[in-house]
Amino acid sequence: MSYSLVQKTGSWAIRATIEAGRMGIFLWQALAGMFRPPLRPRTTVLQIHFLGVKSLIVILMTAAFSGMVMGLQGFYTLLRFGSQGLLGSGVSYSLVTELGPVITALMVTGRAGSSMTAELGIMRITEQIDALDAMNLEPVKFLASPRLSGMLVTMPLLSAISAVVGLIGCHLIAVNLLGVAPGVLWEGFVRGVVPRDLVLGLVKSLAFGLTVGWVCSYKGFYAGRGAEGVGRATTEAVVMSSVLILILDYIINSIML
């Protein structure tokens, strides 16, 4: 029984190593394809539209309510310590450096990332990716590179929009419901964020964009057979991307803070 356990562990470790290596090669090829001619700017723009513009509604709603919750909960938490004047600083710092990039990345993963995986997975099982390969068109460069570029452009923009809308949401609650003076609130918003915090938020959003684009493209590219394979790939893509976002968030914080 112990031998069987060792064997299973060994097999899992081998499979995981092979998978990690294949993902690494895929990422390298996709990144290289972003800069190697022929470049396809129109395809990248279409991806930015799909990933960014079409995610806007869900990002706006998520950000607005996140800001409102932060305003409400933050006010009553700070009230216990008599520090409600710090509401603006706390909310802006949290939105710019943490909640903005993380919640945006998770929402984009769920909406656009899963769609990306499903689309590429269906292309895999219907041999459309093989058709590109047979036409000598480097499927990774043709399909994954524009998606990766699109994510790298889109994620920071959506994170910034998310932070701003979150601040507006916080204002709505803090000023209209909780009686916080708007001048005090907005001064706190401005004082709470320094350029270094903006860099932290940007680095996170870029890292998250790269992760989501990479994982979701890879999982779709190598989806298993049939509808079950595509479904499994989509689920794995969302779960893996979400977990990696949270892990990366901690790593970046520990390095940059």
Added chain:
Amino acid sequence: MISCNGLKRSFNGQEVLKGINLQVPSGQITVIIGRSGEGKSVFLKHLVGLLKPDSGSIQIDGHDIATARGGQLRAIKEQFGFVFQGGALFDSLNVFENVAFPLRHKTRTPEAEIRSQVEEMLDHVGLAGMGDRYPSEISGGMAKRVAVARALILRPRIILFDEPLAGLDPVISNTILDLIQEVHDRYRFTGVVVSHDIPQIFALADTVAMLFEGRIIYSGVPDEIYQSPDERVQFFLNGGRERK
């Protein structure tokens, strides 16, 4: 000429191709028959470099595609067109855009010239006026014809057909057979067709080869296959029934 020597390939420890030796003459159509699951499609994908063999060689006019890399591999693959079993049409593009796809992405042909070539090709395969339909809006037979048109548009020297008659009724099957024969007569490409649809597929063949348990057990002219003394060949030709 395509020449395969000792081609072997395994998947998850199971040997699918066990040493294939086959010569495909230039300018002719070679049909590879065999039961479902014998590895015919796997073999075909090796020819165009979609899969790499575990051992053996695949010589395309003297260049081994099995070991080629980078620019040499790309140069060899440029000679191929491939018609996939389900057509493999890009479902986000309409019929016109599917056929135009290789011209747009592999050449610098002006758009007006692309339009002219694509419309001529669609007319050739009997789909004139269907350019604005999407793959989900056309029948299986039409999709096969679009796939043939897309494979032909760059006039490749070698075209591979994976089960071209799969899922088609007898009338449409004959239409596809006639189309492949007609374009072959016109463009004289080297064709490799894998199929289990016998005897209809013999109408196309200059040479027939049979794949059985990972090996080629017969290679010759279609007329002679029925005289083959190999019981395995006869068993397959008789549809799994003993010859009376």
